[in-house]
Amino acid sequence: MKKKRSLEGISLSFLDVISCGFGAILLMLVLVRAFSPSISTPTPDLSEIDRKLTKLLEENQTLEKNLIRLEQIKKDQELESLRIAKNLKNATEREKKLSQEILQVEEQKQELLRQEVEIKQKIETLQAGESSVSDTVAGIKIDSEYVIFIIDTSGSMRSDWLNVLSKVEQILVSYPTLKGIQIMDADGDLLFPYQGLVWNKANLQNRQEILSALARWPEQSLSNPEKGIKKAITNFYSPDKKIAIWIFADDYQGERTVDSLIQFVDNINLVTRDGKRLVTINAIGFRTGFESSRMRFALAMRELCERNGGAFIGL
Template sequence: MKVRRGVPEMNLAFLDVICCGFGAIILLLMITKIGLPLVLEETLSDFAAQVALKQDAIKEIFGEIEMLERAKEESELNLDDALQRLKSLEEELEEVTSRFDALQTLTTDQKDRLADLVIAKQSLTDEMERLLGQDFQRRDSSIGGMTVDSEYIVFIIDTSGSMQEGAWPQVVAKVTEVLNVYPNVKGIQVMNDMGNYMFPRFQGLWIEDSPARRRAIIDRLRSWNIYSNSSPVEGIEQAIEDFYDPDKLISLYVFGDDFRPSSRAPSVEAVVDRIDSVNAIDEQGNRRVRIHGVGFPVYLSIGRLSSTFRQFATLMRELTVRNGGTFVALPRIN
C-alpha cells in the first residue's frame, strides 16, 4: 500500500500571501479611480453647454442676416419708387417748360403786331431810290415788328397736309400781303420747305418782278400741292446755296405750322447749328441772308397745343434771332 505524502505548511502560507497582495492592489486601484467618471461627466457637460451657446449665437447671426436682407429689399424698393417719382417729376417739368416756351412765343406784344402781319419795310438803296423816286419817304421804319433791307425775297412754304387743309387760304393771303409791302424788288422766288421750286424752270434763278409775275405766283400758290416733311432746314439750305451773293440783300420768309424732327434734322439744336454753318457770318458780323418766320396756329385752331408746333415756334424764334430776322406767330386762323 502506497503511503501519501503530506503538504508542507510553508507552501500554503506563501500562496495566501500572494493572493492577499493582489487583492490589496486591486482594492487600491479601485479606490484611486472611483472619481474619474465624475470628471468626464463634468467635462462633457461643459462641452454641451458651449455647443448650445454657439448654436444660439449662430441662430442670432442668421436672424440678423435675415433682417439685413429684408432691410436691403425694402431699401431697393424705396430706391425704385424714388427713381420713378423723379422720372415723373422730370416729365412734368419738361411739359411745363414746353408750355412756358409756347406761351412766351404767343405774348401779348406779338399778338398786337400780328394783327397787322406785314413783313417789314425795306430801307431804300440807291436802286430803290431810282425805282421809287428820291422824294419817297416811309411813315414808319417797321411794320409788324419786322425790319428788312432786302431787294431779293424768297418764300419757303410748308406744303404739308396740315397746312393745306388748315391754313392754305391764309397762306395765300399773307404771301399777298408781303408782296404788297414790297412794291418793287429785283427778284422773287418761291419754294417749299424741302427746297422744291414752285416753278421748276426757274430753279436757281431769280424771277424778275412784275405785276404779271406776281399774279402768276399767287394763282399758282392757290393750287400748289407738293410733298413736305414739315422741316424747313432743306429749303433754307437750298435757298442760301442757290442765291447767296455778297452783293445782294436777300431775305428768306419761312411759313409753317410745325416742325417734325428727321434724320437730317433730329432736333431744334441740330437745325440751328446746321443753319449757322450754312448762313455764315462775314467779317462785318452780318449773315449771308436774313431769315424771318411766320407761324400758322393750325393745331391751336382745333383745340390742340401740339408739341410739333411748340418745336416750330422755338426753332423759328432761335433762327430769326440768330439771323437778323423776326418770328411772328399768328394768334388764330382767320
C-alpha cells in the same frame, strides 16, 4: 274700002310724029350731057374732121376747167370776205377788251401808288424808330432785293391756304426795292422747277402769275422746313445780294436737333463787318398751339430768325 285706007294713013302719021318727038328729046339729052361742064364732088377728109373735132373738145374742156376755176375763185373770195368780216368783229371785241384792261391797269397803277406811299411811310416809321419792327408785315427788314418763300404744303397747312396766299401777297407788297422772287416747299422743291435756280422777276405780272400758280400748287411736303431752309441758303446765297427768307409752317417734325440747322445756316450766312448778315430769315407760324411739334417749330424759328436779323410771328 276707001274708009279703011283713010284710017291707016292717019295712024301712021301720028306714030311718026311721036317717034320724031322722042328722038329729038333723046338727042337733046345726049347733047346736053356731052357739052355740059363736069362737076366733081370732093371726097371728105375724115382725119381732118377728127382733128378739128378733137380740138373743139379740148377747147370745150379748157373752158369747163376755167369755169370751174372761176367758180372756186368766187367761193374763195366769199370765204375771204367772211374771214375778214370775222376778223374785223374780233378786232372790235379785242379793242373793247383792251380798253377795259387799260382801265384795270390804271386802277392797279393807282393802287400800287397808294401801296408805295404806305411802304414809304413804313420805312420812315422804321427809320425813326417809332414802331417796333416785329409789328410790320414784312418783319425786321424790308430792304432786301430778293425774297424766298419756304412754304409747308402739308395737309394741315392746306386747310389755311387762303391765309397763306394773303400773307405772301402782303409781304411782296412790303418790299419797295424787290427784284427777284423764289418759292419752294418745305422739302426744297421749287414752284417752277423747269426754270431752275433762276430768280423770277418781281414785276406786277409775274407776281400775279406766282400767286395764281401757288394757289394751284399740287405739291405736298413734309411738316419739316429744315430741308427747304438748307436748300435755299445753299443755292441762293450770294455775297452781292440782300435776300430775305420767309418760312411759312405750322409744325416741325423730325429727329435732328434744331442746333444743327442753326449751325448749318451760320456757316453760310456769315456776319459781315458791320455786324449784319446778308440773308434775313423770318418765319410765320400758322395755327400755333401747345402741341410738342408746334412748340418745337415756334422755338426753333424764334432762335433762327433772331440770329439772322429777322422775326418770328405766330398767328
